[in-house]
Amino acid sequence: MWDTIIIEPFINLLLWISKLVGNFGVAIILFTILTKIVLYPLTAKQIKSSTAMQELQKDKRYIEIQTKYKGDKERLAQEQMKLYQELKINPMSSCLPTLIQFPIIIGLYQALIQTMASGPIDLLKLSRHIYPNFLNLADVLPLTSKFLWMDIGAPERLFIPGINFGIPVLAIVVVITTYISSKIIAPPPSPGANDQGAMMSKMMNIYMPFLMGWLAWSLQSGLALYFVVTNLVQIAQYAIAGNVHWDNIAFWKKNETTKPSVLPPSKRGK
Amino acid sequence: MKNNRLILILLFSLTALLLSACTGAGQTNSWAGVTVADEYVYLANGNLVYALNGDSGNTTWEYPQKASAQRLFYAEPALAGEQLIVVDYAHGMTSLNAKTGAETWSFEDAKGRYIDSPLVLDDLIVAPNADGSMYAVNLSGNLVWTFEAEHALWARPVSDGETVYFTSMDKNLYAVNATSGELSWKTDLKISAVARALLDNGTLYVGNLDGTLFALNAADGSILWEQKVGGGIWAAPLLHEGKLYLGDQSGRINILDSTDGKVIQYIETESAILGAGVLLENGVAFGNEAGELIVIGFNGERLWTRTFDGSLYSNIQKNGEDLLLTLTQGEKPLLAVDLNGNEIWNFSIKSDKK
Numbered sequence: 001m002w003d004t005i006i007i008e009p010f011i012n013l014l015l016w017i018s019k020l021v022g023n024f025g026v027a028i029i030l031f032t033i034l035t036k037i038v039l040y041p042l043t044a045k046q047i048k049s050s051t052a053m054q055e056l057q058k059d060k061r062y063i064e065i066q067t068k069y070k071g072d073k074e075r076l077a078q079e080q081m082k083l084y085q086e087l088k089i090n091p092m093s094s095c096l097p098t099l100i101q102f103p104i105i106i107g108l109y110q111a112l113i114q115t116m117a118s119g120p121i122d123l124l125k126l127s128r129h130i131y132p133n134f135l136n137l138a139d140v141l142p143l144t145s146k147f148l149w150m151d152i153g154a155p156e157r158l159f160i161p162g163i164n165f166g167i168p169v170l171a172i173v174v175v176i177t178t179y180i181s182s183k184i185i186a187p188p189p190s191p192g193a194n195d196q197g198a199m200m201s202k203m204m205n206i207y208m209p210f211l212m213g214w215l216a217w218s219l220q221s222g223l224a225l226y227f228v229v230t231n232l233v234q235i236a237q238y239a240i241a242g243n244v245h246w247d248n249i250a251f252w253k254k255n256e257t258t259k260p261s262v263l264p265p266s267k268r269g270k
Numbered sequence: 271m272k273n274n275r276l277i278l279i280l281l282f283s284l285t286a287l288l289l290s291a292c293t294g295a296g297q298t299n300s301w302a303g304v305t306v307a308d309e310y311v312y313l314a315n316g317n318l319v320y321a322l323n324g325d326s327g328n329t330t331w332e333y334p335q336k337a338s339a340q341r342l343f344y345a346e347p348a349l350a351g352e353q354l355i356v357v358d359y360a361h362g363m364t365s366l367n368a369k370t371g372a373e374t375w376s377f378e379d380a381k382g383r384y385i386d387s388p389l390v391l392d393d394l395i396v397a398p399n400a401d402g403s404m405y406a407v408n409l410s411g412n413l414v415w416t417f418e419a420e421h422a423l424w425a426r427p428v429s430d431g432e433t434v435y436f437t438s439m440d441k442n443l444y445a446v447n448a449t450s451g452e453l454s455w456k457t458d459l460k461i462s463a464v465a466r467a468l469l470d471n472g473t474l475y476v477g478n479l480d481g482t483l484f485a486l487n488a489a490d491g492s493i494l495w496e497q498k499v500g501g502g503i504w505a506a507p508l509l510h511e512g513k514l515y516l517g518d519q520s521g522r523i524n525i526l527d528s529t530d531g532k533v534i535q536y537i538e539t540e541s542a543i544l545g546a547g548v549l550l551e552n553g554v555a556f557g558n559e560a561g562e563l564i565v566i567g568f569n570g571e572r573l574w575t576r577t578f579d580g581s582l583y584s585n586i587q588k589n590g591e592d593l594l595l596t597l598t599q600g601e602k603p604l605l606a607v608d609l610n611g612n613e614i615w616n617f618s619i620k621s622d623k624k
Contacts, residue, residue, distance in 0.1 A: 122299045
């Protein structure tokens, strides 16, 4: 079931693109862009939800709640929830695209492993996953796993003369781009310092890049390439929608962006 | 706040664990290799190589002492005098004392996996690597020559002592001088090939993944004939009295005339046949993915079939009068059976025997 719905279409699409462009690394990049385009409706929903949250933070009632229940976390949460319901805002809806990406990541990883066919059983599986009316195994083999300095089928390391260990360049890029993309698409800090959602979001922004970086460091570089392209396309999609907050990564402006929450909305920056 | 952080860390750990599990990390992607020599049976199975007593299946020694998840052994170990040559997925070729398992030397120049075992030619060890190179080393582990193909090499070469012949993923069959490593000729097999070749009386028989079996003149690589069979070819054919016996990925056992390649007969079996069969006194035996051991007579009549737990992907080996079956994803990775398919002994990882 999983193979039929996820793995086989991924493998065939990847191989087809690879056959067209003649490079598996480029095929992964194009495949990623394609999946981001297909998933754009979800991203648009995420952007919409994010915008609604920003608007909410300017709402008079929201600011009042933050001030009134500053010392009572439980009550604050209850009141916030009431307001969310009243305004029909789902604060968790921005998580959906991320959650939907997990099966894609897992499927892509399995497809990558099987497409690279670095062992006999992988090759056997690959030969069975190819749609016979769409592709011919004879036309797609052998696959070239080289892309720039990396082997798509192995964890990436850049070896520089004079340094006796490989530098995981792609993993570092994954950490940086994940951090940047999660920071700049995040809504501005909530007016309430005790806002649990903001706290969670802040922690996610710290831990998520390291989790993705660890995956990029330990798994095939083809997957790390997918992470990097995903992050870059995500930034581009948000930028096109006019919803990026560059100030969030401008550390030198930190004091300006974290001004007290009680300021009237008209005086708060975006 | 502290609780939130803890929950988040736990959540991430769980996600990482889930990703690792779902992505299939650590899953085996090859099948075990077995070699019989003197009173020993050598089994390369995952992160260990075992030397077993050929009569009982008892473990004599195992290597390495500290197993590693990266260093996986699947290729059949090769015997070079008193040395046992084992190759692994972490680009290592290691010489062990065949009787004790003590390490003698290791050769680490390769950049890729060793999928198949090396060929031993007197004082030369010729090892194909997935990095696309054929490495020839002497019995002390020093490099003698390297030959670079255009893509991965997955099959053990064959040789007449002067030339080594081997297939490649780059679709070519190569003939290389055994002393110098220089190319003698290469022939396009049209599709990637992972099967070993069979060399007999100046003729090479070799198949590709598209299911075409070629007969070539070993002197110049010219194609004598070619014949399409039911599915991809993963192993060398067997030759007996002018007939070639060959399993294919569609599950057929093909019997071909070795002079012109004409298919005399084929026998359907339940699933893919990837490993080489073995010649018996009264016929040939092949194993398939469904775990069936099929014995047919030389004229193609089915003599008997036994089904075992696991997949019989590996080459079937003879151990004296018995057969050794390597079972992938079965409870018992190695089974010794008599010529009626009855179990004599088995080797299982957990109980370390029987």
